Amino acid sequence: MARKPPTTPRKNASQERSRATVDALVEATARILVKEGFEKASTNHIAEIAGVSVGSLYQYFPSKEALVAAVIERHNEEIMNVVRAAFAEVADLPIEKAVRRLVTVAIEAHHIDPNLHRVLAEQIPRSGHLAEVEAYSHEIHALVRTYLERHRKEMRKLDPALAAFMCVSTIEAIAHNTVLNGEMLSEKMVKVLVDETTRLVVGYLK
Amino acid sequence: MARKPPTTPRKNASQERSRATVDALVEATARILVKEGFEKASTNHIAEIAGVSVGSLYQYFPSKEALVAAVIERHNEEIMNVVRAAFAEVADLPIEKAVRRLVTVAIEAHHIDPNLHRVLAEQIPRSGHLAEVEAYSHEIHALVRTYLERHRKEMRKLDPALAAFMCVSTIEAIAHNTVLNGEMLSEKMVKVLVDETTRLVVGYLK
Amino acid sequence: MARKPPTTPRKNASQERSRATVDALVEATARILVKEGFEKASTNHIAEIAGVSVGSLYQYFPSKEALVAAVIERHNEEIMNVVRAAFAEVADLPIEKAVRRLVTVAIEAHHIDPNLHRVLAEQIPRSGHLAEVEAYSHEIHALVRTYLERHRKEMRKLDPALAAFMCVSTIEAIAHNTVLNGEMLSEKMVKVLVDETTRLVVGYLK
Amino acid sequence: MARKPPTTPRKNASQERSRATVDALVEATARILVKEGFEKASTNHIAEIAGVSVGSLYQYFPSKEALVAAVIERHNEEIMNVVRAAFAEVADLPIEKAVRRLVTVAIEAHHIDPNLHRVLAEQIPRSGHLAEVEAYSHEIHALVRTYLERHRKEMRKLDPALAAFMCVSTIEAIAHNTVLNGEMLSEKMVKVLVDETTRLVVGYLK
DNA sequence: AATGAATGAGCCTTCATTCAT
DNA sequence: CATGAATGAAGGCTCATTCAT
CATH class of the missing domain: 1.10.357.10 (Tetracycline Repressor, domain 2)
Structure with missing residues (x-):
């Protein structure tokens, strides 16, 4: 731990991807909420707008409510x-x-x-x-x-x-x-x- | 109540019933909204609480939204x-x-x-x-x-x-x-x- | 109540229909279980084979399990x-x-x-x-x-x-x-x- | 254990690891089946309990069924x-x-x-x-x-x-x-x- | 080889609405 | 007019499997 190599602590790629996915989902949710209303904010639609699969949505958010939160x-x-x-x-x-x-x-x-x-x-x-x-x-x-x-x-x-x-x-x-x-x-x-x-x-x- | 004139111009029975039904429906909706929340306010449930059939509900209100309105x-x-x-x-x-x-x-x-x-x-x-x-x-x-x-x-x-x-x-x-x-x-x-x-x-x- | 008309106690039509629907659903479930296996016994499929809508299925059985039961x-x-x-x-x-x-x-x-x-x-x-x-x-x-x-x-x-x-x-x-x-x-x-x-x-x- | 001959013909390391992984997976599956039931025995969960990635699971077993087998x-x-x-x-x-x-x-x-x-x-x-x-x-x-x-x-x-x-x-x-x-x-x-x-x-x- | 993020078909269920009786 | 059985689109969510890293 003490002798950690001096190299830049580059976050591994996947971490960045995760972050991007999460952001895309939250952003998509917000956009839909604003432009189409709560009724249209189905998880499938959110995922679609976020350019992500529903599965991924549930990888990061345990429920629709969590996304809104x-x-x-x-x-x-x-x-x-x-x-x-x-x-x-x-x-x-x-x-x-x-x-x-x-x-x-x-x-x-x-x-x-x-x-x-x-x-x-x-x-x-x-x-x-x-x-x-x-x-x-x-x-x-x-x-x-x-x-x-x-x-x-x-x-x-x-x-x-x-x-x-x-x-x-x-x-x-x-x-x-x-x-x-x-x-x-x-x-x-x-x-x-x-x-x-x-x-x-x-x-x-x- | 007792001295009500015997010749009350009673609006034809069906009109009164209609009124009662409408009231029951609005009242049921309000009650459900308050006691059970919006989620539970399905038309079927409303009709049930109002003691009326769903069909009747749609006789008086063209949609759920109309009821809420x-x-x-x-x-x-x-x-x-x-x-x-x-x-x-x-x-x-x-x-x-x-x-x-x-x-x-x-x-x-x-x-x-x-x-x-x-x-x-x-x-x-x-x-x-x-x-x-x-x-x-x-x-x-x-x-x-x-x-x-x-x-x-x-x-x-x-x-x-x-x-x-x-x-x-x-x-x-x-x-x-x-x-x-x-x-x-x-x-x-x-x-x-x-x-x-x-x-x-x-x-x-x- | 005492003077109930002597007419045959004909079960009203809807009761018969209900019974038929229930039977069709149970029968369809059994058939699917036998011919296609448990995995294929989805509620939608059961309803389809029973010649009934999923909605009707849930009108009579509160869950898939209830049907199997x-x-x-x-x-x-x-x-x-x-x-x-x-x-x-x-x-x-x-x-x-x-x-x-x-x-x-x-x-x-x-x-x-x-x-x-x-x-x-x-x-x-x-x-x-x-x-x-x-x-x-x-x-x-x-x-x-x-x-x-x-x-x-x-x-x-x-x-x-x-x-x-x-x-x-x-x-x-x-x-x-x-x-x-x-x-x-x-x-x-x-x-x-x-x-x-x-x-x-x-x-x-x- | 102590007197184990120093020249044990140790199968190449990767082979041993493979074996260990396979065992871990089978063991995890059994444990889950027993403790959590068939419903909970998803491949992801099995991999997790086995301390292995899903990917690895599929390296050794072509399907979930193969694991159960x-x-x-x-x-x-x-x-x-x-x-x-x-x-x-x-x-x-x-x-x-x-x-x-x-x-x-x-x-x-x-x-x-x-x-x-x-x-x-x-x-x-x-x-x-x-x-x-x-x-x-x-x-x-x-x-x-x-x-x-x-x-x-x-x-x-x-x-x-x-x-x-x-x-x-x-x-x-x-x-x-x-x-x-x-x-x-x-x-x-x-x-x-x-x-x-x-x-x-x-x-x-x- | 290992990893785990990503996929998406498909499942169970709900509910506004219709329509035969 | 009333009834309530029937409808079926749509929604939330799971999970076996794939694939880029």
């Missing part, structure tokens, strides 16, 4: 990366600036793949993935709460958990509805919405 | 009745009082049949009835907007459509999340949430 | 009818005569549908039908034991359960092997086998 | 070794002693691996290996017949083939049923059964 996971992870970064970036900013930034990020995050976002929002509750999804929800609540506690002095007296609930619900709803209403996606409109939401939230906290 | 319709109509009444009741109240009342009603409305509400929220998008549901959404926006325009003088200058969007999104989200979080349904907690939401919205409008 | 049941019942009748007929005969008759019947019973018998003998253990099959086995043991106890005086002293075990094992094995060896099925040969088996068993009991 | 072969060979030895040992003993010994051996042989025995008894017919198994059956019949012919003088007049058929059927059935009935496996019970079966057979032959 992977899509959800991937999407949520993408969003959470943006969100986590935003909170890091905002940690020391005063409320007004922080909220403005977070609202912007929320809307942007919902933009990442709006159609997929919509489909997942609809399908998630069905599959038993509530737990995982709620984990993300909890994480967000925690991030908000932490921020609020750090900036307690800038705000009126307020239960942090409650305040977090109010803020998250509000910001998320507006971001969500904004994305759902294709009409509101003009750059100008987004700017207005960010302003308004910031006002709404900051007004509430102060 | 009817359930959605019924549920939304129930909610909208409450909501419309609330707006009528609130039309002349000052903002603070009106908002408080509307928030309360929103949470109550989400309570009407929380499980059904949840299931429908999940299934609606899938069943292509978004359009109809959006009609209700539009109606609500219109009601809010109308109220806001009537009370323009009590508020800062604000685009009514925009304000309506903000208010509806916010109130609905909080009501929705409140119901989803079984934990928040204590009477005391609801009171707090009403207070907070009112403050949030009123603060924004003023 | 029905075939087994039917076959066993056929055999047991013969066997029960034989025991009734033989109850008061002296050992020698009784054994001769029972051996004859055993071989005849294995003849009822030799190919099916063979296939089932092979398949039965697989499916969890051991219980039911063992019930028949128990019944036979009980019948033998009862006979032996009634005729105790004609025999040497012997534990009835043990004697029943020996007799049943022996007679059944010979009947079974006789049927499996197509060669032994000449009328003459059967006669010899009956003689020999009777001698074997009676010699043991006396 | 090998297991059957191995088991039967094991049993036949015992049986052949018994016949050799018994060749010159008088009927009574011989039969007693053979019955004992038959029960013992069925004990060698009762679970495997049971599974194979179920699966053999399905896997088209009846022919090979029947070869063993023939061998046993021949052994019995040979013994009987050598001891003709101790017996009444009797067709040797017929007598062999009767004896083999009887002894085998009792041994088989004894093993199937776990309850009968007490040492005491086995003793009784050997006594009884011996009496049954000897009584028949004399």
Whole structure:
């Protein structure tokens, strides 16, 4: 172990192939979900679109549900990366600036793949993935709460958990509805919405 | 009941029976959706629970989708009745009082049949009835907007459509999340949430 | 209810149809088992041979296993009818005569549908039908034991359960092997086998 | 082991490895058949348990059936070794002693691996290996017949083939049923059964 | 030779819908 | 109009076997 040859740790070919297959499957599932809807997302069809056999699908995913879960996971992870970064970036900013930034990020995050976002929002509750999804929800609540506690002095007296609930619900709803209403996606409109939401939230906290 | 006039213009028997059958079917669908989940809501099962034959089901509903649509319709109509009444009741109240009342009603409305509400929220998008549901959404926006325009003088200058969007999104989200979080349904907690939401919205409008 | 019309209690048509469908399915299963083997007995194929849709198959049998069970049941019942009748007929005969008759019947019973018998003998253990099959086995043991106890005086002293075990094992094995060896099925040969088996068993009991 | 000659003519390494692989595969198949049942005996699973890749499995066995055949072969060979030895040992003993010994051996042989025995008894017919198994059956019949012919003088007049058929059927059935009935496996019970079966057979032959 | 990813025919089962009675 | 038996397309999944590495 210690004398491992200095050669590049080249992952063996098969590992790469596996990875490619898995990716193709998740990607195919997402594409079908978006373009054809949940009903059309049969395992056979997914495999076909992924350019893979059904057998291979089941080599990597124990069930159809697992595939959907992977899509959800991937999407949520993408969003959470943006969100986590935003909170890091905002940690020391005063409320007004922080909220403005977070609202912007929320809307942007919902933009990442709006159609997929919509489909997942609809399908998630069905599959038993509530737990995982709620984990993300909890994480967000925690991030908000932490921020609020750090900036307690800038705000009126307020239960942090409650305040977090109010803020998250509000910001998320507006971001969500904004994305759902294709009409509101003009750059100008987004700017207005960010302003308004910031006002709404900051007004509430102060 | 006893003094019912003996000459009731009883709609011909078959018409009454039809009505009863339709009701039984819609009711059975709703019950199954709530108690057994969407997966178990097969037409055969629905017919069975409704105490009717599958054939009869298809006599009254051209497809399974039509049945689900009817359930959605019924549920939304129930909610909208409450909501419309609330707006009528609130039309002349000052903002603070009106908002408080509307928030309360929103949470109550989400309570009407929380499980059904949840299931429908999940299934609606899938069943292509978004359009109809959006009609209700539009109606609500219109009601809010109308109220806001009537009370323009009590508020800062604000685009009514925009304000309506903000208010509806916010109130609905909080009501929705409140119901989803079984934990928040204590009477005391609801009171707090009403207070907070009112403050949030009123603060924004003023 | 009391004044039920005197008309013949004609089973309604659908009941007859159901019965016909069920019969066709069981028969088709048996035929396939015999002619094509267990592997080929897929539900779709069974339905096809029965001239019925798969859907109908599942209307009457909850699973493939249930169908096989029905075939087994039917076959066993056929055999047991013969066997029960034989025991009734033989109850008061002296050992020698009784054994001769029972051996004859055993071989005849294995003849009822030799190919099916063979296939089932092979398949039965697989499916969890051991219980039911063992019930028949128990019944036979009980019948033998009862006979032996009634005729105790004609025999040497012997534990009835043990004697029943020996007799049943022996007679059944010979009947079974006789049927499996197509060669032994000449009328003459059967006669010899009956003689020999009777001698074997009676010699043991006396 | 220690004094093994240093110049062991070790078969070239690959040959030894082959042998080991083949053994591992047959062993794995047997184990799975016994512990997990026929349904679970997929080639992939067998390979896995054998610690070998599926590819290798197909290097040594052209099909799954071939593997099962090998297991059957191995088991039967094991049993036949015992049986052949018994016949050799018994060749010159008088009927009574011989039969007693053979019955004992038959029960013992069925004990060698009762679970495997049971599974194979179920699966053999399905896997088209009846022919090979029947070869063993023939061998046993021949052994019995040979013994009987050598001891003709101790017996009444009797067709040797017929007598062999009767004896083999009887002894085998009792041994088989004894093993199937776990309850009968007490040492005491086995003793009784050997006594009884011996009496049954000897009584028949004399 | 060994590996194990890939294949795909085919199995069991469900369910929306139709239609003879 | 009601009934419910019948339909059959389609779905999820398994597994013996192949083949590129």
